[in-house]
Amino acid sequence: MKEAPFGQLPLLMCDGYVLGQSIAIVNSVARRGHLLGESDKELDLGQMLIQEYNDIYDALGRAKSTGNWVDAIELQLPKQAAYLERLLLHNGTFTGRFLVGEACIFAALHLALDVAPKMLDQTPNLRRFYEATKTLPQLQAALAHYASCRQYFVPPQSSK
Numbered sequence: 001m002k003e004a005p006f007g008q009l010p011l012l013m014c015d016g017y018v019l020g021q022s023i024a025i026v027n028s029v030a031r032r033g034h035l036l037g038e039s040d041k042e043l044d045l046g047q048m049l050i051q052e053y054n055d056i057y058d059a060l061g062r063a064k065s066t067g068n069w070v071d072a073i074e075l076q077l078p079k080q081a082a083y084l085e086r087l088l089l090h091n092g093t094f095t096g097r098f099l100v101g102e103a104c105i106f107a108a109l110h111l112a113l114d115v116a117p118k119m120l121d122q123t124p125n126l127r128r129f130y131e132a133t134k135t136l137p138q139l140q141a142a143l144a145h146y147a148s149c150r151q152y153f154v155p156p157q158s159s160k
Contacts, residue, residue: 026050030100042095049094049101056080056108060115060153069155073116081109085123092129098136106133110143115153 004011005020012019012028019025030036030046037043056077063072084105087094094101109130112119120127133139 023050023054026100026104030103035098035100035103037095037099042099045095046099046101050104052080052084053104053108056112060111063115063155064153067156069115073119073155077112077116077119078122081119081123081126085126088125088129092125092132098133098138102129102133106130106139110134111153114151115155 003013003018005018008020010020010022010025012025014028019028027036027050035046037046059072059076059080063069063076084094089096094105106129109120109126113130120130134143
């Protein structure tokens with residue numbers, strides 16, 4: 001792929017240039033949407049949560065490529081959920097309001113819950129975060145659009 005700076009997807013063509021790498025794209029879109037935060041703390045926490053999204057996505061990717069869904073479903077995803085549960089604030093967010101980090105964690109949980117529906121059973125606050133975030137008007141159109149799309153991470157039925 002000639003346009004891709006590193007010969008791979010994802011890429012974003014915007015404002016006369018091509019941007020590659022998923023975190024760079026997430027940050028570019030978040031900046032344009034004013035979702036990076038206003039303080040250094042909000043920015044830093046958001047960046048940490050973007051990396052946590054990658055950890056969850058990588059666990060799903062390893063399971064898909066190796067076929068070892070049991071490790072992902074029973075160990076890796078619940079472990080990540082427990083970490084996130086400890087980081088939630090009293091208002092049900094990670095940064096104090098809905099920013100890019102919250103959006104990435106919601107996306108990670110949305111992907112993971114299709115594979116591991118019991119992932120949040122031991123993390124009630126994280127479940128509340130997910131359920132509350134799912135009702136945000138900003139996400140309703142996107143969720144409705146993608147509801148009919150084929151899920152990429154799908155374990156064999158016996159692994160669920």
